[in-house]
Amino acid sequence: MRRLSVGTATCGMAAGAGKVLERLQHLRAAEGLPLEVVETGCIGLCYSEPLVEVLEEGHHVLYGAMTPDLAERLARGQDDPELAARKIVEDGGPDRDGVLTHQRRIALRRCGHIDPGSLSDYLATGGYEALRRVLGGMSPKQVADSVTASGLRGRGGGGFPTGRKWGLAAASQGRHKYVICNADEGDPGAFMDRSLLEGDPFSILEGMAICGYAIGADAGIIYCRAEYPKALVRLRDAIGQAMAAGWLGDGILGSGFSFHVKIKEGAGAFVCGEETALMASIEGQRGMPRFRPPYPAVKGLWGLPTNINNVETLANVPWIIVEGPEAFAGMGTEDSKGTKVFALAGRIRRGGLVEVPMGMTLRQLIFEVGGGVPPGRTFKAVQLGGPSGGCIPARMADLPIDYKNISATGAIMGSGGMVVMDDTTCMVDVARYFLSFTQAESCGKCTFCRVGTKRMLEILERIVAGHGEEADIPRLESLARQVNASSLCGLGQTAPNPVLTTLRYFREEYEAHIREKCCPAHSCSALVRYSILADRCTGCGLCRKACPVSAIAGEAKAPHVIDEAVCIRCGKCVATCNFDAIRKD
């Protein structure tokens, strides 16, 4: 029987996987086609969703950019050039675009391959082998030591050595202890955790249980944002199945170890990804961070020792236990071991989710894996680490990715959000955009974060609007440094990073905005001018019709002109002109 797996993670659904799935199910149910139709998670090739994998007699073929009609042809076993062109990878060989070839998938090892709603799929792919081994003869200390030996560092952004964190929590005394899975992924453009939760929820539960055993906790809480409905459904389902099968609950596998997991839905405040704010939110208080120390390992949720790990971190744990810490430590660099998942977005041809070994260079990741920037454009910079991160310029693209190298640039590894920028991106505007995000997401507690970022944002808004003054740059820089130095939590401390890195690498763009009142990337609408090149204009009138404010005038077949006073700089004329006759500067 032919088995068709449809990628129905949120990215697939957004691209139309729902209709594909519906068509296939209809074919099976109504026409009785001999099909097995299953759902699977995200394999990371978001640029060519919806994806359908066909498995027939041990033979796998993955097709991209599917439509219901194409999928029907697949279901009917047809083969034609159109389908062939959409074939991405066959039987684990090299893929068409080279996206998968360069990856090393550990955290994402099951995503897109198994049915995330099926415990048996999980077990069939080696699931719960790690927990079985842990409970079957490892002491809690051995477990923590293994994780320490693997060199795994927190994947949520901080990069704190996971094994050491576990050791601290294990050493703390308390009536209870907690394991919290931080699934409050909030960076704009980042979706690593969501894909993991949607594509392989059991591995998170397994990772939490192993952590619970290592630190002596009997309760786990997954703090997941309510905006991830699909992940929440998958998690609830997985917890139910694991409880029923005895992988969670009291006396797991007949051992003395009990572990229960609950889900706490977050209301979507970005700062609740910060561990102390996250705990305050679980406790029912306003999600605001507090000063550390005391660290959660000593005094965490409800004042009890608590270990908080991010989703991706926990997903790596079972693999490390099964394959051994040396295998994990064998990948990566001196400073950073293993692999890292990145969400590629922005001006890149093949956006999606990729997992690569630490130590790969930015250039390899962007060009070999991601296919580079769109044709005709120049790679300019990459923003790493979300709104708390920084912009690394193209000239530093040969930097091997690891925690140390990235920090040295002024950016941070963060949770793995990676936004690629080309020559059409204004770096001042990028800083403004990211700061507007952190500014809006500040919890409002600390003076520097609440008011300081607001004042920084006002300066940036002034600059992109063409009202910047010479003193704005030193003012911005000084404020940025003080906000960084005098904020309580990571949000405030890192909020100035986009500003500081763009000032460091792209200062001339700021100066151009202020001194020449021009935007070198021609991106800031207040600073661009549109004009029609008379020698190219054929007077076709398309731009005149497209202009929403009737700023373009001209006789038919005669060069048109733009009235700058009326123009709102929307750029629609440029998009409609077939003769490249409109100049933007």
Place this chain on the structure above:
Amino acid sequence: MALFEFILDGVKVPAEDGDTILEAAARAGLSDRIPTLCHEPGLPPYTSCYVCVVEQEGRDKLLPACSSPAAPGMVLFSHSPKVVASRKTALELLLSDHPADCVAPCSRGCPAGIDVQTYLAQARGGLWEEAVRTIRERNPLPGICGRVCVRKCEDVCRRELLDEQPVGINMVKRAVADHWMETPYAEAPGPDTGKRVAIVGGGPAGLTAAYYLRRMGHGVTVFEMREKLGGMLRYGIPDYRLPQDILDFEIGRITDLGVEIHTGSRAGAAGGPALADLRSRFDAVFLSVGAQAGSPAQVEGEDHPSVLSGVEFLGGVVRGERFPVEGRKVAVVGGGNTAIDAARTALRLGAEHVTILYRRTRAEMPANPEEIEAAEHEGVRIEYLIAPVRIAAEGDRLQGIVCRKMVLGEPDASGRRRPVPVEGSEHLAACDLVLAAIGQKVDLSGLTDGLAVTRWGTLQADEWSSVTSMDGVFAGGDGITGPAVVIDAIAHGRRAALSMDQYLRVGAPRRAVEIFSSRKENFGEVRVQDLPPGLPGRRQRQDELPAEERVASFDEVEATLAEHQVVAETARCLSCGCAAAETCTLRSLAEEYGLDDSIRGQTVRHRLDDSHHRITLDPDKCILCTRCIRTCGEVLGIAVLGLVNRGFETTLSPSLGRPLAGTACIACGNCVDACPTGALSFKDPAASRRSRGGAPSVCTLCGELCAVELATCSFGLSARPPETDGPRQLLCELGRHGLPELAAGERLTRPLVRREGRLVSATWDEALAAALHGLSGVAREHGPASLLLAGGGALSWEEAALLARLGREGFGARTGSLSVLAEEGDGYALDGILDATRSTASWDDVEAASVLLVVGEDPMAAARLRRAVRRGARIVALTSAPTRVARLAEVWVETRRGSSSRVLGWLAKELVRRRGAPEELVQAFPDLAFDCLLQDCGVEPAAAQRALEVLAGAGGPVVGLASLDPRAERSPGTLPALTGVVQVLGGTGAGSGLLLFGRHANRLGLLAAGLLPGDGASGGELEAAIHKAAIRGAWLVREDPDENRDLAVALADLRFLVVQDCFLTATAARADVVLPASTHLEAGGTFVRHDGRILRALPGAPGRVERSVARVLAEAAALLGLPAAPAAGPDAALDRLPCPGKVGWILQELRIGVPRTVHGEVDPAPRHVTTRRTSWLP
């Protein structure tokens, strides 16, 4: 606890494990070095303001001192350049989102900086003397200014935005000043400094300087060239605007301070002293010579005898000179106030026609619009756009002025449009007299020797320090500015006085500086919606004489506002200035770190929440430190306030942005105490003036006996919790607002005696004699035991002791306290167990206890219990409702009302069983089967079981708490049962006991003073005697048994009743003699709190009653022939009493000490409750 040291600014600071840097620094007395806005002592660190940052050697990031743990050997700097820069930025950021005023615009607009808002509020509250004192802090001539001021304050008054008319500030000032004229208060010069100042010129600047210099104790001699003091006030302003008697009064108040005056003495001229002479004879010289000379009109022929200057004319009229005006035509040239004054004066002197010629239009006219209007009303004609060209005369006879028409051209340097002559428009305006009032100038003749002069012919002097080019010579007023207005001269005079004072004391003049003030205008135009909601009301008008009456005399045209008008006008004030202006930490830090007021940025504007009856919430002033939120939530457990919205829009508000009124707020005001700015303030201006210090006193309005400080400000008395470095002391609404009401309410001040059935006034001696006579009669007839001398719980220990002595030794009567009796209505429950029904544990024990067993509820107690919980205490609460304590408790045993004794009995018996304690401790309690708990008492068995577990598992002291208030939730037998539980568990160690709080404040004090029957069940005996009608006569001090029905009925039919009370209570109303009583607020006294702690109140409120309670009681004792201290008054009588300050004495008398162990042996040592708050001990 490991002890270690770290270094702060080179000073070794001892610290222990767990200390934050701030805590350790504060304990070492170094809290001044580390400012903070958000830290609330006693609560966990919050860390939001980032003002407390310090720099650690070798560390890049700054440390917030409030939350960073101190570590051994760390080297810290509290004022390194980096720290100062960061603090400054933090303050700048906070102030950039602080669209609020420190000082009201009117005060800022006034050159003299008068605190307008305060005196308006004082006038509104009838505090006339305080209002005039407020004005005279800045302006010693309120009645004069109240009539002639140009009112720069009203120009900027925000009320204008609301209903187009500013508050009539100046009218109120005038009313206040007139009130002062009727009831002037005594004022004394400052202690003599031996320094002497010469003042040249007795106008407003000179007089003002003289006033403040005298107040500061410097000698003053004024040299005035004219015959009287007053300068242009007297010789430039006509009587119908400023009557001579006002001038004489206000000048008199200044000269009364002892000013040497030389009139008719022009310095620098013949017959007057030379400047050098003054300089050598005096320690300093102030030149306030004014601008006295009229400027020439600069037209041809102006030296004609019928052409006079305006000032010459006005001054001549005052001096009684005669001018040929009657029936003539008068032309006045000019457009200022002098022109108008000259014109209106000419009318009053009988001129037939008066015409003002002005070369611009009315819009440019510098005179006050009201004056112009009044002049027109009276018949003055004003011709605009007319300029004189030359005087036309035939010999001595004036024909008139040849004039030219003008049109307005381009604006000139003054911003006004320049008049341009119209060619060929010359014409003759016929008149008999010309008054040229086109300006005045400074006449410095004879004074310029060695002094720098400006090119405008004025003295060169610094406007802020009044320093001239000559050492020791100062100058101010019109003489340095050229002709200006009165209030400018007054402002100069005061600044000069302050400058000279500093010069005289330390040798360097003082430059007046403005301290930091935030202002709303910096955040954009102030709109109506940014204003607090004002009370409606149109501007009042001063009554005026009808125009036809005015011109017939020099009587004052305008009348002073009536009192009701003052109330109406002052109610229009929007109180723009901040109540916390003097105490705001944000403002003082802004000043300290040298911020200016130009800090601005986008802000989120909020509405002021005025809904609450006591407290105003202005979120615009909030810096989100959440001290109020945490005080309300974590200390008091009420949680009215919280944060709404996020990020930059975060706002302090009750939940869901609702108004403060209608929340669970108990109006205790502790949030206001916690607020470092003025975001929360009291509506009562006396309470909102938060300044440090005050007389220590106690609140006697309930049994908590909270410590308070009494402070008097210009709005009256306020009571507030004492300032401490540690956790905040609390006070409830009753204490905060009730004590000032007790001090300032409608008190009895005159003794009353019943004659022919009615209470009538009597002298103290008459009333006292009547009282003693009446009571002695009853004693003779019915025996001394038929007399009762009783005092209420508000009496101090001293008063109670005097009353007890009077009763026992003077009359041989019974003594007691009816209010305490009413409180102990359930049978002296513990008298048989503990010798008296009283506490055996203190609040300190509560805070250190391991388990607390609480019956009933009390909001302030809940706050203290919360503190105990934070320190790890576990609470078991027995209440019938989910009260605050119940919510705080680890185990809430919900009992049916009235069944707590049975539940406690069950607990005690179970505990005896579990812990193997002797059965006899619990024999008295009825048996109750576990199964019956639910049925009989409504208690969930699971809750009872958990309570039992917590109690049985107590690893340390156990304290049982209950209220003695008869209204509290309690059933007969509750107290013995509670005592039983505590006794069973008491073996766990010292610190266990009972804490009983009652409604009546000084219950233990009365006991210690011997007023209460004491020792066993004699309280019950008194009650029985009352009910058997064995009491026939009584002297009740601050007792109102009519509040208690049983007692009132039993005491309704007395033969003779003396009541000594603060107010005419229901009981007092039926007394035979009523004596006014003092309170401890005025008289002070000693109080013993229910936990044995001794509190001493010092007098802190002005006395309202001629004879204090203590004095009356001592006098009565003397009249009864009790031996008094030889030739001594009541003070000596007090002295002879055992010293209340000896803690041991009281404790011994009370025999405080509970059997500590229950296994046969009793701890023989009496329990020593030491008072840790030593500052409260005498």
